[in-house]
Amino acid sequence: MDIHSIYLRYRFWILDFFKGSPIGKPYREIKVFDKLSFADGANKRERKLKQLLAFAQTNTIFYKNIKSYNLTDYPVINKQTLINHHKEIEVSQEVIPGQKGNIYIQKTSGSTGIPLEIPQDTLKRKRRIAELKYFGKRVGFNTHDLLIHLRIWNKWQTKSLKQIQKENIIPFDISDMGESRIKELCEIMKKEHVVALRGYASVIDLLATYVQHHPQCFPHLKIIISVSETLQDETRNKVKKYLKCEIISQYANEECGILAQEIPPTKPTDNIMYINHTGYYFEVLKMDSNEPCAYGELGRIVITDLHNYAFPLIRYDTGDVGVLLPPNERSKGYPVLGKLLGRKLDICYTTNGEPFSSMLLSRTLKHYDQIIQWQFIQKKEKEYCLKVIMQQNCDTNKYLESAISELLKVLGPDAIIKIEQVNEIPVLSSRKRKPVINEWKNGKYTQQV
Structure with a gap:
């Protein structure tokens, strides 16, 4: 038991409570919604969608001529659409529900060749933090447990010492991942009793391969969350064999937040991802038209963010492709993402x-x-x-x-x-x-x- 992590966790939620629970309220709403079956959550889901569409019609230039609550009457958009029509989609700050202070600007990395800035309102930003905490807990990571975040940490992507201490995160820069750097990572994991890792699948693979050839134990390590890249079977197997912990793949993007993730225990050849229906309306559309795909059919992943009122993302083609499968015994009646193949162009x-x-x-x-x-x-x-x-x-x-x-x-x-x-x-x-x-x-x- 890590007393420091428990202290930070209780401290966070107590302070959040005295601020009016800006993160606690969406956290509890996500928790309740996520436990509902598809049938029980239908009315709530449709109500959220209708509210968003009505707001977009009234408060954006881009959607003002659409007088419909049927999602298929809205155009499918992509990154280029958002860039070309940014001002027409952006909402005036004074009409955004619950807005406090400045609009947060979320920048995408531009890994598809098209960098983008997405305005996010106060409630969306708080909900995004609540998603991280809730879906982390679902896979065995309690908020404020010690985590190493593996990514490039530069002057644009950095955390202050105060943030690091409050969040109990160790930022580890992956600009250079030679053998000496991986050895340094292993030493930190053992010395600091690290509970979780979060980072790219390829970096996790380098770590697991290093430990394969330089055997060592990490008794406190419980979970690895793989993001942004396809988690290959051999990486998953190496992690379980040599790092001796669970690893799950999480599908998220910078424009929105957590879209789907695996749920432990994972099966070696399953790769089933469970969609975050509490925050997003999912569609998988045909590659050459906007018709919905049948189960098992390869298609474009298109999402509607139900909570960003600063910049409504309605029928947004993420650029990713995947396969939707029928509900299984763990999905509570919801379809699941059977395969996530990555970017369409790849x-x-x-x-x-x-x-x-x-x-x-x-x-x-x-x-x-x-x-x-x-x-x-x-x-x-x-x-x-x-x-x-x-x-x-x-x-x-x-x-x-x-x-x-x-x-x-x-x-x-x-x-x-x-x-x-x-x-x-x-x-x-x-x-x-x-x-x-x-x-x-x-x-x-x-x-x-």
Whole structure:
């Protein structure tokens, strides 16, 4: 039991109470709503949606000519739409319900090539914090337990010493993740009795791989929350085997907040994500039209944020693609996100034009222990490149020939696969690492995954 964490937790909620519970109220509302079945929550969900649409019609230039509460009567928008029509969507501060002080500006990282600023009102901002606390608790992380946040910490993304102490967070910069830096991370985890990690899947993979070759124990570590990148099966398995803790994948974006996440205990090949219906109205639409997808059909993830009144996000195409599946025994009647394939432009295709998940590559390449790290690139319709970092002193040709043989079963027998041995896999400026890249942009979208 960590007395310091308990003290900080109680202190936070007591201070919040005396301020009028700006975070406690949305936290409790999320908790109650999340326990409702699909049928029991229908009226509440539709009421929130209708209130948002009515507000947008009355208070924005962009939506003023739409006189409907039917969501399908609203246009599907994307980042470029938000940039081109920013002033027409932005709401005047004096008409925003519950607004106190200045509007908060949430900046996106621009990992899709399109940076964006999203205004968020006071109540939305507080709710976003409440979401972090509630959905963290759902996966075993209690607010104010000691957490290491793995990301780039620069002059734009930083925390003051006071914030660090209040939140009980250790910011760990991942600009350089060489072996000495990973060793330093391990030492901090042991010395400080760290309970949780939050960061990119690729960085978590580097940590698990290091511990695989330099065995050590982290008895206080309970949960790892993987964000922003696809969590590969081999990373999940390595975490459970060598770090000996649970790891879950969380789907969130900077424009809105937490959209979906896995719930422990996770199954090795399941990858089911449970949607945050308390805050967002989800649609999965066809790749080439705004018609809804059937269960099991690959489509564009489109969301409506039910709580941002400073800048209504209605039918916002996130740029991500996924597959919606029917309700299961844990989802209380709600559909679940069966597959999250990442950015639409990074989907790769077999030689027959069928899209496939990077998980298929992961489940093939995980059997080759000699491959330390890999990146898959589709160059042309039937031409592919697999970049690999190999262990030293292994029979490279033997293993790579076998890997090509297995990949042909995934991609098609007429696939042309080039394997390139490298010393480093490049990362984006955000330090995100893309396991799959499509440099051939004219792939044919098909209906089933």
